Amino acid sequence: MFVFVLFFYYLEICQGLQRPLVIGHRGVAYLPELTLASQSMAHAYGADMIEIDVCLSRDDQLIIIHDTYLDGVTNIREMFSNRNRSDGRNYVIDFTLEELRILTVRERVNPSTNVQVYPLRFPSKSIVPFRLSTLNETIELLLGLNHATGKQRQLLIEIKQPEYHVLYNKSISKIVIETLNAYNLTRSSDPIIIQTFNIEELMHIRYNLHSQLRLFALMTVYQAGVSVSDYDFYRSEEGIRNLSNTVQALAPDHVLVVDYDINGEIIGTSDLTKWAHQYNLNVYPYTFRKDLFPGSSFEKLVEYFWHIAQVDGFITDHPDVILQLLQNYTTFNTTSSTTLSTTFNTTSSTTLSTTINTTLNRSSTNFLHLFLLITTFLFTSIQRSELYF
Amino acid sequence: MFCYMLNIHLILIFIVNICQGIERPLVIGHRGSAYLPELTLESQSIAHAYQADMVEIDVCLTRDNQLIVIHDLYLNAVSNVKDIYPNRSRSDGYHYVIDFDLNELRNLTIHERIIPFTNTQVYPARFPSSSSIPFHLATLNETIELLLGLSHSTNQQYQLLIEIKNPEYHSQYNTSISSILISTLQAYNLTESHHPIVIQTFHIEDLLYIRENLNSRLRLIALLTWNHLNESSSNFDFYRSEEGLQKLKTFVQAIAPNMELLVNFAADGSIINVTNLTVLAHKYNLAVYPWTFRHDTYKGNFEQLINFFHRTVQVDGFITSQPDIVIELLEKKI
Numbered sequence: 001m002f003v004f005v006l007f008f009y010y011l012e013i014c015q016g017l018q019r020p021l022v023i024g025h026r027g028v029a030y031l032p033e034l035t036l037a038s039q040s041m042a043h044a045y046g047a048d049m050i051e052i053d054v055c056l057s058r059d060d061q062l063i064i065i066h067d068t069y070l071d072g073v074t075n076i077r078e079m080f081s082n083r084n085r086s087d088g089r090n091y092v093i094d095f096t097l098e099e100l101r102i103l104t105v106r107e108r109v110n111p112s113t114n115v116q117v118y119p120l121r122f123p124s125k126s127i128v129p130f131r132l133s134t135l136n137e138t139i140e141l142l143l144g145l146n147h148a149t150g151k152q153r154q155l156l157i158e159i160k161q162p163e164y165h166v167l168y169n170k171s172i173s174k175i176v177i178e179t180l181n182a183y184n185l186t187r188s189s190d191p192i193i194i195q196t197f198n199i200e201e202l203m204h205i206r207y208n209l210h211s212q213l214r215l216f217a218l219m220t221v222y223q224a225g226v227s228v229s230d231y232d233f234y235r236s237e238e239g240i241r242n243l244s245n246t247v248q249a250l251a252p253d254h255v256l257v258v259d260y261d262i263n264g265e266i267i268g269t270s271d272l273t274k275w276a277h278q279y280n281l282n283v284y285p286y287t288f289r290k291d292l293f294p295g296s297s298f299e300k301l302v303e304y305f306w307h308i309a310q311v312d313g314f315i316t317d318h319p320d321v322i323l324q325l326l327q328n329y330t331t332f333n334t335t336s337s338t339t340l341s342t343t344f345n346t347t348s349s350t351t352l353s354t355t356i357n358t359t360l361n362r363s364s365t366n367f368l369h370l371f372l373l374i375t376t377f378l379f380t381s382i383q384r385s386e387l388y389f
Numbered sequence: 390m391f392c393y394m395l396n397i398h399l400i401l402i403f404i405v406n407i408c409q410g411i412e413r414p415l416v417i418g419h420r421g422s423a424y425l426p427e428l429t430l431e432s433q434s435i436a437h438a439y440q441a442d443m444v445e446i447d448v449c450l451t452r453d454n455q456l457i458v459i460h461d462l463y464l465n466a467v468s469n470v471k472d473i474y475p476n477r478s479r480s481d482g483y484h485y486v487i488d489f490d491l492n493e494l495r496n497l498t499i500h501e502r503i504i505p506f507t508n509t510q511v512y513p514a515r516f517p518s519s520s521s522i523p524f525h526l527a528t529l530n531e532t533i534e535l536l537l538g539l540s541h542s543t544n545q546q547y548q549l550l551i552e553i554k555n556p557e558y559h560s561q562y563n564t565s566i567s568s569i570l571i572s573t574l575q576a577y578n579l580t581e582s583h584h585p586i587v588i589q590t591f592h593i594e595d596l597l598y599i600r601e602n603l604n605s606r607l608r609l610i611a612l613l614t615w616n617h618l619n620e621s622s623s624n625f626d627f628y629r630s631e632e633g634l635q636k637l638k639t640f641v642q643a644i645a646p647n648m649e650l651l652v653n654f655a656a657d658g659s660i661i662n663v664t665n666l667t668v669l670a671h672k673y674n675l676a677v678y679p680w681t682f683r684h685d686t687y688k689g690n691f692e693q694l695i696n697f698f699h700r701t702v703q704v705d706g707f708i709t710s711q712p713d714i715v716i717e718l719l720e721k722k723i
Contacts, residue, residue, distance in 0.1 A: 028438075030542040036522065037434040040425060044438035044713070122538045128430065128531045137522045144516045148424040320438070 021313030029317035047319035061097040062135035071111035105130040154191035199229040244279035286315035415706030423710035441712035456529035465505035499524040548585040592621035600640040613646040643676035658689030680708035
């Protein structure tokens with residue numbers, strides 16, 4: 001009986017050590033995407049990896065930005081009035097780094113309407129002067145924070161649209177590899193991973209540029225004539241086997257990992273994760289955004305992907321939320337209700353001397369469990385021995 | 390039988406967790422936190438991510454009366470001012486904030502603190518001061534907007550503890566930095582004791598001025614240190630006495646003393662005994678927030694230090710450069 005109970009206890013500890021990875025998408029949701037402040041928060045929250053995007057400027061500098069245009073996240077239209085293309089947008093590749101440095105970055109808006117895309121996030125009208133950063137600065141931020149905190153986090157660099165950059169005679173991948181080389185970041189054991197949607201570009205990085213860095217294959221829903229690579233092939237068993245020679249993981253749109261019905265309910269799991277695991281590839285679906293899932297549905301979503309779909313990590317705008325959920329689920333007993341693992345929300349009080357509700361510390365909870373288990377066992381043993389009198 | 394015992398076990402854990410989870414002292418991130426160059430917006434952001442209840446910042450005035458978030462009255466320890474404005478130093482070799490306009494200060498980049506005119510980093514274990522990342526000086530307005538925006542987006546309110554640096558020095562330039570501060574806060578409708586703003590300074594008479602002449606209702610904290618350090622003209626010997634604390638009680642909510650005013654330390658960093666300052670302050674309902682708990686420079690056992698101030702001295706909060714470490718220690722169950 002006691003062994004049975006102890007077994008569950010150790011199972012909990014083991015689960016705690018092997019939780020899925022948490023990848024902070026563009027840093028975190030709470031500050032304008034991809035800014036140094038947003039990346040810093042992801043690091044502080046404990047995200048295992050910080051995901052960033054790179055595009056090229058006119059003078060071949062690697063700029064940390066998600067779109068190939070500037071109108072979604074900067075004040076470009078206020079600073080430059082006649083540099084837009086015929087579609088009305090201002091493209092990163094039409095500007096030098098020096099010009100891009102004078103822009104301020106803000107929370108994402110729809111460029112046509114100026115309406116904030118995610119209303120609950122940082123106010124896009126705020127005057128706080130965030131700035132675009134370069135890949136060099138981002139690398140230095142990671143290394144500097146790892147050094148200062150003693151915590152080794154990693155950078156997941158998405159190369160945006162290599163095929164688009166080729167039209168300008170630029171090999172963005174080559175420039176990324178060269179920049180990383182300059183910081184001695186070259187090995188699979190270094191805290192850098194590269195990903196892109198262009199699967200052939202990953203082959204090029206591995207076999208032509210001879211990089212030893214870890215690579216992830218981004219995948220989305222295949223659209224003939226639109227998609228740069230044949231994702232229908234690459235997510236088949238044969239395609240995954242093919243990929244496993246070159247990359248270390250898949251980063252698929254979450255709709256390729258599970259099947260949803262018309263109402264958005266999960267009705268099953270696809271074979272993608274099974275095949276990926278068969279060929280020793282990890283699976284990191286994107287993007288888990290809490291503000292798109294009301295109520296407790298986000299928690300249920302994460303639990304499904306973790307325990308049923310069995311993915312290896314989550315690409316999320318809310319790394320703190322998922323980390324908390326992953327810690328909460330790893331509680332000892334199998335019959336518990338969620339109240340046991342509830343965290344207390346921190347709410348500031350108005351008086352200075354009032355103290356704050358806190359979240360529970362996991363390791364100390366474990367000691368408490370052990371102590372009470374032993375008392376339970378002793379009590380049960382004593383009861384049993386009485387029966388023999 | 391087993392299920393019955395298991396349920397008792399669970400209920401007991403639940404109750405104990407609730408009791409232990411309810412209260413811990415406040416944790417105040419000193420200049421944001423230790424992990425990024427002090428007082429930058431990035432440093433403030435990660436203090437919030439580390440769950441600090443308050444972020445402590447310092448303000449000084451520029452030549453054009455703008456409030457800049459910086460600790461020193463001069464720029465040489467944290468910026469590249471001597472490269473950008475080589476001819477603007479005073480005769481002592483330092484470049485003073487008050488000699489520059491805001492738009493000039495915007496051209497500077499900020500780095501981790503060094504000993505001025507050397508390349509020596511003051512805290513070697515921290516962010517590399519030689520990094521090429523262009524951090525910038527923030528204004529108070531930007532800091533307030535970061536507070537409001539971040540509290541909104543994370544749905545977790547934190548508070549700003551604003552230290553007014555050397556009001557008497559600023560008076561020499563015919564400016565009342567306190568008045569400018571109160572006006573700036575008013576522009577953001579930050580005026581009441583329940584708003585997430587607290588003000589502190591070493592010049593106690595300025596706190597009285599803020600309370601009685603400027604009629605502010607914001608919470609105020611009296612910074613306390615030794616007279617001989619000349620932080621201000623205030624008589625800290627008096628304000629530390631029972632009579633002084635009684636007087637302080639009429640216009641401030643708390644005291645923020647150097648931690649060495651609360652305990653007596655031995656040379657090796659261990660604690661000899663407790664002074665009566667905390668007990669006296671509590672007698673007059675003043676909260677006590679000592680500074681500064683620095684994990685990377687404390688010579689003794691940091692956990693024991695925090696524990697002692699928590700359980701024995703019974704302070705109401707900690708001003709620390711490593712809010713994450715202090716929070717973890719305070720939440721650790723014995």
